Amino acid sequence: MSRSNPRVLSTLERVGGFASAQEVHKLMQREGERIGLTTVYRSLQSLLGEKIVDVLRREDGEAIYRLCGDTHHHHLVCKNCGITVEIEGGAIEKWAKSVAQEQGFRDVGHTAELFGTCADC
Amino acid sequence: MSRSNPRVLSTLERVGGFASAQEVHKLMQREGERIGLTTVYRSLQSLLGEKIVDVLRREDGEAIYRLCGDTHHHHLVCKNCGITVEIEGGAIEKWAKSVAQEQGFRDVGHTAELFGTCADC
DNA sequence: ATGATAATGACAATCATTTTCAAAGTAGAT
DNA sequence: ATCTACTTTGAAAATGATTGTCATTATCAT
Numbered sequence: 534m535s536r537s538n539p540r541v542l543s544t545l546e547r548v549g550g551f552a553s554a555q556e557v558h559k560l561m562q563r564e565g566e567r568i569g570l571t572t573v574y575r576s577l578q579s580l581l582g583e584k585i586v587d588v589l590r591r592e593d594g595e596a597i598y599r600l601c602g603d604t605h606h607h608h609l610v611c612k613n614c615g616i617t618v619e620i621e622g623g624a625i626e627k628w629a630k631s632v633a634q635e636q637g638f639r640d641v642g643h644t645a646e647l648f649g650t651c652a653d654c
Numbered sequence: 655m656s657r658s659n660p661r662v663l664s665t666l667e668r669v670g671g672f673a674s675a676q677e678v679h680k681l682m683q684r685e686g687e688r689i690g691l692t693t694v695y696r697s698l699q700s701l702l703g704e705k706i707v708d709v710l711r712r713e714d715g716e717a718i719y720r721l722c723g724d725t726h727h728h729h730l731v732c733k734n735c736g737i738t739v740e741i742e743g744g745a746i747e748k749w750a751k752s753v754a755q756e757q758g759f760r761d762v763g764h765t766a767e768l769f770g771t772c773a774d775c
Numbered sequence: 776a777t778g779a780t781a782a783t784g785a786c787a788a789t790c791a792t793t794t795t796c797a798a799a800g801t802a803g804a805t
Numbered sequence: 806a807t808c809t810a811c812t813t814t815g816a817a818a819a820t821g822a823t824t825g826t827c828a829t830t831a832t833c834a835t
Contacts, residue, residue, distance in 0.1 A: 536812090536813085538813085538814090553791085554791080554792080555790090555791070555792095568814090568815085569814065569815035569816075570792095570815080570816095571792095571793085571794095571814075571815050571816080572813080572814060572815065574791095574792065574793075575813090575814090590711045590715060593790095593791095593823090594711060594715040594716070594717060594791080594822080594823085595715070595790090595791065595792095596715060596791085596792085609753060609754070609757055609759060609762070611759070618757050620753055624745065624749045625746065625749065625766070628745045628746065628749075629768050632730060632741055632768060633730070633768065633770055636730055636739050636772075636773075637772065637773035638730060638732070638768075638770040638771060638772055638773070639770055639771045639773075640770045640771050641730070641768055641769065641770030642768070642769055642770065643766065643767065643768045643769070644765070644766065644767050645746070645764065645765065645766040645767075646764065646765050646766075647750050647753060647754065647759075647762055647763070647764045648762065648763055648764070648765075649754055649759040649760055649761045649762030649763065650759060650760045650761050651757075651758065651759055652757075652758035652759070652760075657781085657782080659782085659783090674822085675822080675823080676821090676822075676823095689783085689784085690783065690784035690785070691784080691785095691823095692783075692784055692785080692786095692823095692824085692825095693782080693783055693784065695822095695823065695824075696782090696783090696824095714792090714821095714822095715791080715792085715822080716821090716822065716823095717822085717823085
């Protein structure tokens with residue numbers, strides 16, 4: 534099918550935080566890389582499938598990506614400045630599992646995000 | 655400026671869960687209401703500003719709205735048939751609160767959704 | 776009724792994302 | 806090196822949600 538373009542990954546590494554497909558593309562262009570927007574989208578999609586990157590949504594709905602570790606975690610995002618803290622979600626995992634069982638659901642996954650105002654804002 | 659159209663609100667009440675602007679509009683049309691899509695968007699925007707509705711994002715980025723009643727709850731959705739169960743989220747509330755405090759965040763809200771396969775599917 | 780102000784909706788514009796498809800690259804066999 | 810089958814690429818068009826525009830319509834106090 535389609536593998537992820539390594540230059541996209543390395544750019545995202547360099548960013549060290551969240552970036553949208555459009556931003557990654559612009560950044561690469563600015564740095565002289567010749568790559569199409571389509572390829573950037575495809576690569577990010579791939580990386581997402583391989584669980585190498587995480588996706589989140591900005592307030593306007595634009596998808597933003599960033600590298601994620603191999604452990605399943607959640608985010609605490611500042612609504613004001615966008616700073617993000619990774620959170621351990623052990624409590625959530627347990628909760629999800631028990632709720633699922635109660636309701637007779639199988640293969641239950643979950644999303645959970647916290648947002649607020651950080652200490653500096 | 656622009657106040658929210660009460661029919662939009664009452665439609666959302668009737669839905670009793672999440673719905674996108676497009677869905678609210680379609681629903682109203684099906685029920686014979688004559689209203690423009692633009693007005694639906696504006697009204698939801700208004701309701702959001704007045705904190706009468708909550709907004710969330712679907713996986714594809716489409717914005718979905720729901721009344722934010724006084725009891726905060728979560729959803730367990732079947733990926734296959736779409737059936738939805740409302741879940742009490744006391745455990746999450748506590749978790750969110752404690753995490754927020756640890757990290758020095760204020761005014762922390764959260765989103766949490768569970769999805770899986772229901773017993774009938 | 777009149778005029779000021781706000782609400783409405785058809786339509787066009789915007790913008791992220793996806794799809795299409797033909798061209799370019801790659802690897803392996805001969 | 807040449808041929809062939811397969812994959813990757815990217816330009817351009819399509820899609821779909823959301824927002825902007827602006828003329829028309831409703832509202833309401835005078």
